[in-house]
Every structure is written in C-alpha cells, then in structure tokens.
Amino acid sequence: MTFKTNLALASGLALALAACGDSNDAEPIEANPEADMAANQQAEYDPMTRDYTLSEDAQTRRDEFDGDAFQNEYSGFRDEITSEQVRMGADMEAEADMTDDDRAEMEAASQPRDAATNMRTRANMTWGYLDRNDDDQLSVAEYAIWAIPLDPNATAPNDQGQPELTADQANKAADSFFYYDIDGDTYLSRREFTSARRGEDLDPQAGA
Ligand SMILES: [Ca+2]
Ligand SMILES: [Ca+2]
Known part of the structure; x- marks a missing residue:
C-alpha cells in the first residue's frame, strides 16, 4: 500500500469520525476498565482486605519462604524508590523511542505522589516501577511495594528508622x-500480577 493510499484512507477515516461525532454528540465513549482503574485510585484492589486459602503446594512454598530476607529487601526497595523519584522523571523525557511500557511509566511518574511517603499511589505503580531488577518478574519484595499499603504515619525518608512494616502486613503480602x-x-x-491487581478469586471449586 502506498503512502498516498494511506493518506486517503486516513482522511476518509477522519471524515467518517467527524460525521459520526456530529450525529452522535451525546454518545459516551465506551468504558475502558484498565484506564478507569488507573485513573481511579479507589478502584485499585487491596490484597490486605481478604484471607487467602493456599493450595497444599502453595502452602509448602509459603512455609519455606524467608520472611526476614523479604523484609530487608522490601525496606531497601522503599528507600531506593524515595531517593530516585526526581531523577526518574528527567531520564524518561530524554527517551526518543518509547515503548508502551515507557509511556505508561512516564504517565504514572507524572501523577501526584502520596504526600506522607513520597511513594506513588498504588494505582500508579507500573510494572516497570515494581520490577526493580528488570528481570520481567516480581519477587515477593517487589510485589510488596504494591501490596503493602502506604503508611500515612511512615517515617520520613531522611529519618534513621526503618519504614513501618507490621507482621500482619508482611504475612498478608506473602x-x-x-x-x-x-x-x-x-x-x-x-x-499473575494482573490477577492479583484485579483481586481475582482463584479458590478451587468445592469438591474439585
Ligand atoms: Ca524482578
Ligand atoms: Ca509465577
């Protein structure tokens, strides 16, 4: 297909859209659940709000999980994030060829942050933001950045104290x-993270 044909098609499409707009001004644009979720912090699933029944295999992995190592790693990520917020925005704008991930990241980085902790709101935590080591999968500590609620009483980044993390929160995140x-x-x-983010119910069917 030639450039000229493309142009003609594009013009035709623009006219068709314009005509459509004229006759149909009141018609709302179809809802996009993903965009709505990102736009509305209230809609973000909070994994702390329910109990999880683990399968036997999952419980075995849960029992073998090193909670202390997890808490150290998680605290490190929180410190890292708060110290790199400013730099991140500047880096992103310099990128010429942005992927969809980059665009989502830039969009999320420009949103207002949690006032007390200077962390992003949970709905604005993109995959790239959470995947700290860029291996395209989330460890427990990376996941916990999203899963554990931002504590409005958390110590400021410059204080010596560790960020507040209760045993209940750590256990529920795990x-x-x-x-x-x-x-x-x-x-x-x-x-798998999309399932978590949607709060999908994966409990096995009774009797299955
Ligand atoms: Ca990772
Ligand atoms: Ca997995």
Missing part, C-alpha cells in the same frame, strides 16, 4: 503472593 503465584515458580509473571 499469603497473597503465593496465592497468585499460579505456576509456583516463586515469582509473579505479568499475567
């Missing part, structure tokens, strides 16, 4: 992680 780690490789893939 429970939900192993619940959504469907293939049992102790990482969340993008697909």
